[in-house]
Amino acid sequence: MFENGDLILSCLEHLGVEYVFGVPGGSIEPFYDALARSERRGGIRPITARHESGAAFMAEGYARETGKIGVCCSTAGPGATNLLTGVASAYADGIPMLVITAQTGLDRFGQGSLQETSCTGIHTLEMFARCTRYNTLVSHPAQLETKLLQAISHAMGNQSGPAHLSIPLDVMRHNIPDNAIDRPFNAFTNHDVAPSEYAVQTALTELDAASKVTLVLGEGAAEASDLLVRIAESRNWLIVTTPRGKGLIDSFHPLYRGVFGFAGHDSASDALKEVNADLVVAIGTALDEVSTCGWDPTTIMSDRLIHVSKNPEHLSRSTMARLVILGAPQSLFESVANAFGIDSKKLRRSLIFSDQSLPANTRFDDPDNCVDRSGSIKGQALMTFMSQICPQDTRILMDTGNSFLWGIHYWNVRRPTNILPATNYFQIGLGFAAMGWAIGTSVGMAVANRNKPVVCFTGDGSYLMSGQELTVALQENLNILMLVLNDASLGMVRHGQKLSGGEQVATQVPSVDFSMIARALGVESYRVESMEQLKDLDITGILARPGPCLVDVVVDGDQVPPFGSRIKVLTGSI
Structure with a gap:
């Protein structure tokens, strides 16, 4: 017979997950038993961190590199509380993560079990409530599959981030039929939102009328980055990135002016000022302190702003913007490219060559x-x-x-x-x-x-x-x-x-x-x-x-x- 831990791993295998990062312990042991069975057959295997916060950071790194969901786990008590900083970090940066913490057996809640973290003790579920997109106690074996799929769906949504399942020892150990792990598990993970026709047409009108445009690429612009560079090249628009968007553009591209915001470049700030930009188009950025140079009203936080993101939470901060567009940047800018006569299906990245040690168009301190x-x-x-x-x-x-x-x-x-x-x-x-x-x-x-x-x-x-x-x-x-x-x-x-x-x-x-x-x-x-x-x-x-x-x-x-x-x-x- 298999157990609920095997069910979790089977679902994760369907998503292409290869590793679970964590630290073993008494209350999480049934899950590690399932990991041992999985490793023996060549499936998902555990990687043991030295501290649970390290395990959460490792899961984040795995997600950043693969685009898959990162998975970390801990035992009850201090194992769960040690995860918190790493989970909060993933939440703040919108990294999809499944967080599994153990609880002591349900029948022992409130009796002072070793490392008890139930609702009658050190309440870890409440601790995770403000740094997760989904947070629940699996209080009955029959809940597991539904709550697991809901957790994955929330973690990988447009407002991506960690989802937390708190699973008691006896629920994780619950036996399931062999055939329960052989079928596909279909979490809702395809969340792209198309911008409205009104938004597309309004954006086209504004962009076509502007003589000077500066694009601001945040981390949410990643999938559209090549397309955005091609549009900028065809229209001679300037490009800057936020700190989190750094890396999406070659530093030596002639239209790139550096990083705007935290530890950024004066050349990027200049590119966003009104004399150089009739319009500022911010793509896939949260407009927080680090991406707005401390909410600078002379550059990005003005009525010259067009703000585009598929994450509605990002857009809640752009109340001063001329136009706010909820939708996948790739979808919006494919329409823009086609309207400007650029074939968005046949893009080829420009080869950037420079033998200089520093980019000529970025102004560095010292x-x-x-x-x-x-x-x-x-x-x-x-x-x-x-x-x-x-x-x-x-x-x-x-x-x-x-x-x-x-x-x-x-x-x-x-x-x-x-x-x-x-x-x-x-x-x-x-x-x-x-x-x-x-x-x-x-x-x-x-x-x-x-x-x-x-x-x-x-x-x-x-x-x-x-x-x-x-x-x-x-x-x-x-x-x-x-x-x-x-x-x-x-x-x-x-x-x-x-x-x-x-x-x-x-x-x-x-x-x-x-x-x-x-x-x-x-x-x-x-x-x-x-x-x-x-x-x-x-x-x-x-x-x-x-x-x-x-x-x-x-x-x-x-x-x-x-x-x-x-x-x-x-x-x-x-």
Whole structure:
């Protein structure tokens, strides 16, 4: 006989899922029994994280790389509460995830069972209520299939995000007939919405009449990115991206003006000002603080805005816009392309070639430091150099802190010609901005695609929180290069305190040789203190072979990363 855990795995197999990320424990043991049976027959198998938050980050990385739903699980009690930060991160960035937490047996609710998290104890269902798209207790075995399909449908909808099933021990252990897992499971996962005819015609009228247009590509513009570039080329429109949309456009494209928003570029802000844009068309972005440069009314948040998204939650923030369109960007801009005489079915990505170290049309802070290889390693030079030498298909992750500030501003994307439009190789977890996000997420991405290199930039503070997940990469023999930016401090906080006039307090961390820690774990590692030492490393060779590698990069802690509007928001000057 099979159990309900087998039923869950059978449904996930129909969706193409290959792994479940988690940490085993008593109350979740029946699900791990099902995973063991699955692994023996070549099906879905477990990957054991070192902490449940790491498991959630790994599931997020798997979802980002594959487009499938990421799956994580935990036992009851602290296992479930440990998942919360990773689940909240996925919720903030709209990542489809199935979260399975255990409960003690139903008949023991309220009796003080070990690690009890029922409605009469530490109520985990309530904890997950505000960071999930769907959240339910499976209180009877007959509910499981229906609630599982509902969870998947919500997770992969237009307002995508985590869905949570809390499953008691006895419900998970419930026996089911053998034939119950042999049939297809049909969750509702095809949610694309066509824009209304009125919206299409109004958009065409506005766009055709405008002499100067700037496109703002957010993460929700991914599938339409090639089409949008082709339209921009035919009409000579400027293009910028939000921080989350960075990576959808080659940094050296002649119409690209850089990142607008958090850690962005002045050239992008200029491209959105009224003198350069009769219309601003924002596509697939939430119009939050980080994508609007602190809600700047002179650029994106104005009556020159046309806001397009298939996520209605995004559109609720564009009350000042000239036109708001609910619909899949690909569908809308196919109509725009056809009206402008562009064959949207025969697109070919332009080959972008430049032998320059920096894009000519993007204005960087401190551009001289991008090529300065003297003295201590500068964040500007590190990002510029690494973006030049990493293969174009390298998956790049920037962790919370100085890493994502340096990366958003100074990493130059070389977008391959054979990349699928919806694919983005530059990843940041900016919605919730959890420290250590990139460490676990890089493991999930590397597991999902073992043939491509993954490079994770993280800080010493983040590594001290979550660096133990590197041992999962070792155990799985994953091709991950982890660069730890080591300035013996919580660098982003330290610079933020200074720039905002706050007290200089509580930001120092011990001076640690992370290469020695990695070596003790059995991981290949190096320590570099100058750009010349970094250049001497065979980065290309490291990225070409399996197994993780850590580079402890001692950076110049006095270099101030590009905070942009963030300090103005923190000090209340916006």
